[in-house]
Amino acid sequence: MNKSLTLQDVCILKDGVPLIEVNHTIQAGEVLTIMGPSGVGKSTLLSFITGTLPSAFLGTGQILLDSADITQKPPHARPIGILFQDDLLFPHMSVGANLAFGMPPGGSKTERRAKIDAGLRDVDLEGFADRDPATLSGGQKARVALMRMLLSNPRALLLDEAFSRLDADLRTQVRDLVFKTARERELPVLMVTHDAEDANAAGGKIIELRTLSKA
Ligand SMILES: Nc1ncnc2c1ncn2[C@@H]1O[C@H](COP(=O)(O)OP(=O)(O)OP(=O)(O)O)[C@@H](O)[C@H]1O
Numbered sequence: 001m002n003k004s005l006t007l008q009d010v011c012i013l014k015d016g017v018p019l020i021e022v023n024h025t026i027q028a029g030e031v032l033t034i035m036g037p038s039g040v041g042k043s044t045l046l047s048f049i050t051g052t053l054p055s056a057f058l059g060t061g062q063i064l065l066d067s068a069d070i071t072q073k074p075p076h077a078r079p080i081g082i083l084f085q086d087d088l089l090f091p092h093m094s095v096g097a098n099l100a101f102g103m104p105p106g107g108s109k110t111e112r113r114a115k116i117d118a119g120l121r122d123v124d125l126e127g128f129a130d131r132d133p134a135t136l137s138g139g140q141k142a143r144v145a146l147m148r149m150l151l152s153n154p155r156a157l158l159l160d161e162a163f164s165r166l167d168a169d170l171r172t173q174v175r176d177l178v179f180k181t182a183r184e185r186e187l188p189v190l191m192v193t194h195d196a197e198d199a200n201a202a203g204g205k206i207i208e209l210r211t212l213s214k215a
Helices: 042-050 095-102 109-122 138-150 168-184 196-202
Strands: 004-014 017-027 031-035 057-065 080-084 156-160 189-192 206-208
Touching: 004 042, 017 031, 017 042, 031 042, 031 196, 042 057, 042 080, 042 156, 042 189, 080 138, 095 109, 095 138, 109 138, 138 168, 156 168, 168 189, 168 196, 189 196
Parallel strands: 031 189, 031 206, 080 156, 156 189
Antiparallel strands: 004 017, 004 057
16 A cells, blocks of 8 residues: 555645645655745645545545545544644543543443553553643643544644744654654654754655635
8 A cells, every 4th residue: 555645636726716836745754844925825725635625625636545535524534644733632521531532432341441551651651641731831742732632543634833832942852742743653744843943853855835816
């Protein structure tokens, strides 16, 4: 199977007027960075990929995940993980319950707990399952949010300004962890950012979106 995410002749229109166009394939472990001015349509493009495009827009073209066309699938049938800048953990649930939230159903209680414990080890948070999220540092919360997304078994990752609220050191740490994990799990990554350092760290192709027309 060819592990990849393809945006084939994708065009987002508002009121019948094309806003942005993208035509690109992201291979497993690769990062495609999308930059461009505020309001150009970067987040809207991500919502088209996750199947949550607001009704004010129309998306045309195809989205292929591992060569299969998912353009018409409902959001829950698209195995795509997304991380936002404000990926808040559910405050009324333990860290372990937050992680369980993203996991597909199935397996015994013991098996599910083993997956949570292994996930926590992967992000250097061994033993944190019973902790209250309020007692975690910003970096620890970011790592739990990353693992919650990964435990849903995504086959591609979308990052929407995912590192922008983290301070410099933490930003480098969490960003490196995300890219390393994507390479290890052979996940294509599409990253939206305003930050040139994020783009350089990704090391992949950078697309600068420009407004096709004022809608
Ligand atoms: N739900 C919506 N309904 C109508 N218009 C919207 C909606 N969401 C966003 N827009 C508009 O669509 C355009 C694209 O918005 P989008 O959030 O995709 O831009 P962006 O490139 O991600 O911007 P930023 O870099 O500031 O996050 C903007 O003009 C925005 O005002």
